[in-house]
Amino acid sequence: MSVAELTIAELQQKLRGKELSPREAVQSVIDAVESGDEAIGAYTHLDREAALAGAEEANPDLPLGGIPIAIKDVINVEGQPCWCSSNILKDKYVAPYDATVTEKLKAAGAIPLGRTNMDEFAMGSSTENSGIQITRNPHDPDRIPGGSSGGSSAAVAGNLAVAALGSDTGGSIRQPAALSGCVGLKPTYGRVSRFGLVAFASSLDQIGPMTKTSEDAALLLNAIAGHDPNDSTSLDEDVPDFSEGIDAGVQGLKLGMPKEYFGEGIEPGVRECVESAIKNLEGQGAEIVEISLPHTDYAIATYYIIATAEASANLARFDGVRYGHRSEAATNLMEQYMKTRDEGFGDEVKRRILLGTYVLSSGYYDAYYLRAQKVRTLIRNDFQTAFDQVDAIISPTTPAPAFKIGENTGDPLQMYLADIYTTAANLAGICGLSTPCGSVEVEGNSLPVGLQLLGKPMDEATILRIGHAFEASNL
Numbered sequence: 001m002s003v004a005e006l007t008i009a010e011l012q013q014k015l016r017g018k019e020l021s022p023r024e025a026v027q028s029v030i031d032a033v034e035s036g037d038e039a040i041g042a043y044t045h046l047d048r049e050a051a052l053a054g055a056e057e058a059n060p061d062l063p064l065g066g067i068p069i070a071i072k073d074v075i076n077v078e079g080q081p082c083w084c085s086s087n088i089l090k091d092k093y094v095a096p097y098d099a100t101v102t103e104k105l106k107a108a109g110a111i112p113l114g115r116t117n118m119d120e121f122a123m124g125s126s127t128e129n130s131g132i133q134i135t136r137n138p139h140d141p142d143r144i145p146g147g148s149s150g151g152s153s154a155a156v157a158g159n160l161a162v163a164a165l166g167s168d169t170g171g172s173i174r175q176p177a178a179l180s181g182c183v184g185l186k187p188t189y190g191r192v193s194r195f196g197l198v199a200f201a202s203s204l205d206q207i208g209p210m211t212k213t214s215e216d217a218a219l220l221l222n223a224i225a226g227h228d229p230n231d232s233t234s235l236d237e238d239v240p241d242f243s244e245g246i247d248a249g250v251q252g253l254k255l256g257m258p259k260e261y262f263g264e265g266i267e268p269g270v271r272e273c274v275e276s277a278i279k280n281l282e283g284q285g286a287e288i289v290e291i292s293l294p295h296t297d298y299a300i301a302t303y304y305i306i307a308t309a310e311a312s313a314n315l316a317r318f319d320g321v322r323y324g325h326r327s328e329a330a331t332n333l334m335e336q337y338m339k340t341r342d343e344g345f346g347d348e349v350k351r352r353i354l355l356g357t358y359v360l361s362s363g364y365y366d367a368y369y370l371r372a373q374k375v376r377t378l379i380r381n382d383f384q385t386a387f388d389q390v391d392a393i394i395s396p397t398t399p400a401p402a403f404k405i406g407e408n409t410g411d412p413l414q415m416y417l418a419d420i421y422t423t424a425a426n427l428a429g430i431c432g433l434s435t436p437c438g439s440v441e442v443e444g445n446s447l448p449v450g451l452q453l454l455g456k457p458m459d460e461a462t463i464l465r466i467g468h469a470f471e472a473s474n475l
């Protein structure tokens, strides 16, 4: 049996009980990746030597001592490539420093194992926008694993990693977790430092755990959460122990079902899985109430205005001067910028930069960007009102299971609809978790379905507790 099949909690026990050495554990995961990843394509880089060297020194008594972690290619790990799956950085950029989360993982004893594939600069919902490679869904190789953290979700769900980190700007942890079949947690905005995360949309981005269980997500969040003077948007608040009280059950919790998340567009098989998960939680003593999030319909449009506006500014730094690829075809400075960006960026990134520049331009700023910011406030207010009545919100993570590779690539709008239930949480800054809740049979394959739990700001503990209660009863 490969160590990559274990949860963090299980591996911890084996390491602490000296059933396995950290070196054996890391070697076993490396072996699993070497034999299994050709078919999946989850990793863009495996740091064998550094991981094995780290294992020699690992101390299993530390909170994550000796646990190998796969890290999305958008988070800096000193000495490893950080290409954001983009040709503008490919073969040209090695991280000169550790992101705060990487530093914290190392301080907790974890071992960074390698980089996982993603949509270029985290823009996408299927990992098909990667400039490096395709990643396949472990449940059906013809289907996408979700995105943009599709390498991380496929690695965890496909038993090529014990656990991973992803990033979520509009759903990129929760949606691939749902479509690949693992747990994904987007922490509250500000809970985890963004220092060393290559920025996509700075007011929405958060790093979070992608794991086999909610219990493991709590262990990883314990290690990475907390205030960081290097990120002015990180919140200076106490970090609770998220593992404590995770098994308190759901008795007496009030869970809101937003009627807007169960309307048209949701596939019947997905609805069935989510409804039966809700019945399960009701059976365990949770009270289910219907709620309304009246501005839900505007979330996708608002998200795609704000995210692209911020992306157009953040990506200005990739100009052939400071980082990465520089065009050889240019004869003057202006041409150097233009040709470098034309050669280096893929179509979706270009589309977003154009859209973002447009909504920020002087004639359109008020009509698009400013209005989107106002609607963002309305969406946030919807959640505030809902959280006056309920402890957490429960919904599907996505309206449909994983689609086929290539099915939506020609239709960006259809692709954006995969984010219909996830973007609002980022706009509101609240936390969200996706946990597997069954599967639907499609063409002979069982495709996973995700249950989304949305929590109050800084209340990751409650959604982890609900996730854990559901997983424990659903074994």
Ligand code: GLN
Pocket (backbone or CB within 6 Å): 122, 123, 124, 125, 147, 148, 167, 168, 169, 170, 171, 172, 173, 200, 307, 419
């Ligand atoms: N799928 C969304 C997008 O394409 C979300 C991406 C993300 O969360 N990084 O923008």
